[in-house]
Amino acid sequence: MAEQIKLTIWRYNPDTGDEYKPQTFIIPYQKDWSILDALNHIKAEVDGSLSYRWSCRMAICGSCGMMVNGTPRLTCSTYLNEFYPNEITLEPLANFPIIKDLVVDLTDFMDKLRSVKPWIIRENKKDEEDTSNEYLQTPAQMESYYQQSLCINCTLCYAACPAYGLHSDFLGPAAIALTYRYNNDSRDQGRGDRRKVVAAENGVWKCPVVGDCTEVCPKHVDPSAAIQRTKVNSAVSWFFSFLKGGKGE
Amino acid sequence: MCLIKFIKSLEPLWWSLFGLGGAIAAFLFPAHILIQGVLIPAGILPKDMLQYENFAGLLSSPIVRIYFLALIVFPLYHAAHRIRMTLEDLRIGWLNAILPLLCYGGATTISIAAVVVILRLS
Numbered sequence: 001m002a003e004q005i006k007l008t009i010w011r012y013n014p015d016t017g018d019e020y021k022p023q024t025f026i027i028p029y030q031k032d033w034s035i036l037d038a039l040n041h042i043k044a045e046v047d048g049s050l051s052y053r054w055s056c057r058m059a060i061c062g063s064c065g066m067m068v069n070g071t072p073r074l075t076c077s078t079y080l081n082e083f084y085p086n087e088i089t090l091e092p093l094a095n096f097p098i099i100k101d102l103v104v105d106l107t108d109f110m111d112k113l114r115s116v117k118p119w120i121i122r123e124n125k126k127d128e129e130d131t132s133n134e135y136l137q138t139p140a141q142m143e144s145y146y147q148q149s150l151c152i153n154c155t156l157c158y159a160a161c162p163a164y165g166l167h168s169d170f171l172g173p174a175a176i177a178l179t180y181r182y183n184n185d186s187r188d189q190g191r192g193d194r195r196k197v198v199a200a201e202n203g204v205w206k207c208p209v210v211g212d213c214t215e216v217c218p219k220h221v222d223p224s225a226a227i228q229r230t231k232v233n234s235a236v237s238w239f240f241s242f243l244k245g246g247k248g249e
Numbered sequence: 250m251c252l253i254k255f256i257k258s259l260e261p262l263w264w265s266l267f268g269l270g271g272a273i274a275a276f277l278f279p280a281h282i283l284i285q286g287v288l289i290p291a292g293i294l295p296k297d298m299l300q301y302e303n304f305a306g307l308l309s310s311p312i313v314r315i316y317f318l319a320l321i322v323f324p325l326y327h328a329a330h331r332i333r334m335t336l337e338d339l340r341i342g343w344l345n346a347i348l349p350l351l352c353y354g355g356a357t358t359i360s361i362a363a364v365v366v367i368l369r370l371s
Contacts, residue, residue, distance in 0.1 A: 205260045208334050238261035
């Protein structure tokens, strides 16, 4: 008999009102299959009602994140051979409301992402419209934000973050990493715009430096370091505004 | 409630004190534990270094006094912030509401006491 592998998938269907419960699938084991390939096999051959998100299959779109044996992973770049002959348990990403099966509601993250204005802001609004302007950067200037620019918004860091799990108001790792990315871009002038969101009580200060965000990041963005550096920058600007006679911002 | 709101608005201050206190606790505490807790009792360094007269003599210098004050005060704020962050995660509503006052207020009270004690040393 061909080799087989056991996948336990936690399922939820809001239409039937059934409770959130696990379902086990035993499928053929192919050593070059990713977990996403296994899910596509289940959907095509075993149970067409299984719901999950995916698109690119090459760890760039960030849609196929799930809890794989309790750890947030991109299933397109996590292979069955890492676990075989042991079984694999799949759950929807932690800390998010479940829509159906392995699909979670990312509205909260999208709102937070928008709130930090993750795009290049110019003080002179005409600069943003005028496409004839060139804003040259040295390799060193690009290096200062390049790592954070690799974020694919897969939200694995939110699923790993215990602070976000406990305080849903927390701005969270990816949004702060992207703030850092734009604040440190030499073409950007929007640091002040972002400060009131990022340097607020629910911004960087909510981070207890657990570091799991950095551990799970599939693109090695290191959100934890970005948050700690943003804390230093925020504290320095707070002291300066305090010394200037302001209330501290 | 107004006071607690004000304390919370000073977050960058608390975090800076937390960071400074953490650095002091990480770098200087082990040195003190090694010298005062291990090397002197073990007889590797002369035992009379720990005698009251010798220690009090050290404290007659203002620089040593400031050093000991920093050694006490900043790690107090480090502890206050860490305890606050940890207890906040337990999500006890009434406790969370007063935690900033309790933790930073406690650290400030003990700091003031430390200043008074060190100033009054003859």
